Amino acid sequence: MEIHNNRRVFWNIWTSYATYYFGRANLSIVVPALLATHKNLNMYNIGLISSGFFLSYTIGHFFHGLFSERHNPFLYISLGLIGSSIINLILGFSAGFFVVLFIGEIIDGFFQSMGWSSCVRANAITQKKDERERTSILLGTSYQIGNSVAWLVSAFAVGSRGWRAGFWVAATFLFIRGILLLITKPKIESAPTQKVRHQVKTILTFPILMSGLSFCFLNMIRYGIIVWIPLYLFQTQNMVVEQMGELGLKVCLIPIAGVFGTLIYNVLKFRRDVVTVVFLLFLAFSFVVLPFTKGMLSIFILLVGSFFLYGPHVFLSATLPTRYFDKQVVAASSGFIAGMGYVGTVFVGLIIPVLVSSANGSWKNVFIFWAILSFTVVAIMITFVWKYELKKT
Numbered sequence: 079m080e081i082h083n084n085r086r087v088f089w090n091i092w093t094s095y096a097t098y099y100f101g102r103a104n105l106s107i108v109v110p111a112l113l114a115t116h117k118n119l120n121m122y123n124i125g126l127i128s129s130g131f132f133l134s135y136t137i138g139h140f141f142h143g144l145f146s147e148r149h150n151p152f153l154y155i156s157l158g159l160i161g162s163s164i165i166n167l168i169l170g171f172s173a174g175f176f177v178v179l180f181i182g183e184i185i186d187g188f189f190q191s192m193g194w195s196s197c198v199r200a201n202a203i204t205q206k207k208d209e210r211e212r213t214s215i216l217l218g219t220s221y222q223i224g225n226s227v228a229w230l231v232s233a234f235a236v237g238s239r240g241w242r243a244g245f246w247v248a249a250t251f252l253f254i255r256g257i258l259l260l261i262t263k264p265k266i267e268s269a270p271t272q273k274v275r276h277q278v279k280t281i282l283t284f285p286i287l288m289s290g291l292s293f294c295f296l297n298m299i300r301y302g303i304i305v306w307i308p309l310y311l312f313q314t315q316n317m318v319v320e321q322m323g324e325l326g327l328k329v330c331l332i333p334i335a336g337v338f339g340t341l342i343y344n345v346l347k348f349r350r351d352v353v354t355v356v357f358l359l360f361l362a363f364s365f366v367v368l369p370f371t372k373g374m375l376s377i378f379i380l381l382v383g384s385f386f387l388y389g390p391h392v393f394l395s396a397t398l399p400t401r402y403f404d405k406q407v408v409a410a411s412s413g414f415i416a417g418m419g420y421v422g423t424v425f426v427g428l429i430i431p432v433l434v435s436s437a438n439g440s441w442k443n444v445f446i447f448w449a450i451l452s453f454t455v456v457a458i459m460i461t462f463v464w465k466y467e468l469k470k471t
Contacts, residue, residue, distance in 0.1 A: 138191025158192025218392030233326020
């Protein structure tokens with residue numbers, strides 16, 4: 079069933095996924111205040127908490143990508159929002175205990191993973207065939223703007239009310255949006271779905287496998303920025319908890335730069351695979367330059383990097399899976415690629431503290447690591463996918 083020319087439905091999907099980021103991006107804003115308030119916590123604790131969230135988030139993507147193919151995607155999205163809101167409410171009462179934060183974030187990761195693959199499928203169902211690629215790219219701006227707004231609102235809440243407010247504000251936004259989506263969701267008729275064995279066979283092909291591996295390494299960069307850059311700026315600019323609002327004003331610009339980059343990426347009249355590789359090369363260059371900058375110049379370079387980061391990210395997470403609509407594995411392929419991507423986020427939560435410690439508190443090794451991933455890994459893998467698809471045509 080397709081619902082053509084329904085902009086209201088598209089923006090319902092878009093705003094729903096943007097809201098998901100209140101339960102994901104808020105942790106990186108809470109972290110500096112947590113470390114300043116609770117001296118029993120350190121970067122390694124935070125790395126484990128982050129990795130616990132993303133391990134659950136990864137498993138959830140594989141599971142939900144296959145399972146949600148059989149249900150109304152709008153119902154699935156709303157249940158994830160409501161579940162995440164409940165966990166964030168509880169996390170606000172954790173009193174900074176590592177075990178409570180660790181277990182709570184693991185549970186939250188499973189609810190958070192209910193969103194993306196269902197959003198990609200919902201968009202594919204409700205758009206005309208010739209509009210799916212364009213709208214899939216626009217859908218990607220939801221998590222960029224959602225990330226930015228979540229950072230900004232959470233930062234002001236934490237700066238004025240302490241780290242607990244970062245969880246409680248998220249719980250409020252998530253719950254309200256989940257209930258509104260339940261009320262406004264369109265009726266989607268159940269369509270025949272492929273058997274799980276056929277779905278798995280379809281997604282275990284060279285383009286999807288390589289795209290998943292590329293997304294794994296690209297997410298080491300993107301979520302490395304989401305989780306750790308607020309702490310990097312907090313430390314290197316010698317800020318205090320009361321300045322979290324100021325920090326929020328700085329970091330919220332990073333995803334906004336990504337929105338502009340995605341929109342430029344969308345209008346370029348070249349094959350998406352080629353544009354993706356070019357963007358990744360510029361992304362690598364920004365990380366090479368970053369260690370040699372300070373103050374506002376370093377923030378500017380972060381904005382430049384973000385400009386080139388999100389177009390390739392949207393291509394892998396939304397545009398490429400949409401190409402498999404006719405095979406009825408949009409959610410399954412999206413879930414698989416996203417799941418592979420978040421394998422990378424599990425490891426980056428553990429890698430970043432080690433890289434910072436190895437440089438005696440400097441972050442230069444982190445930026446070198448991201449530059450290597452951008453240039454020598456992700457760009458090369460996407461080139462292989464592009465060449466493979468050219469041979470098939």
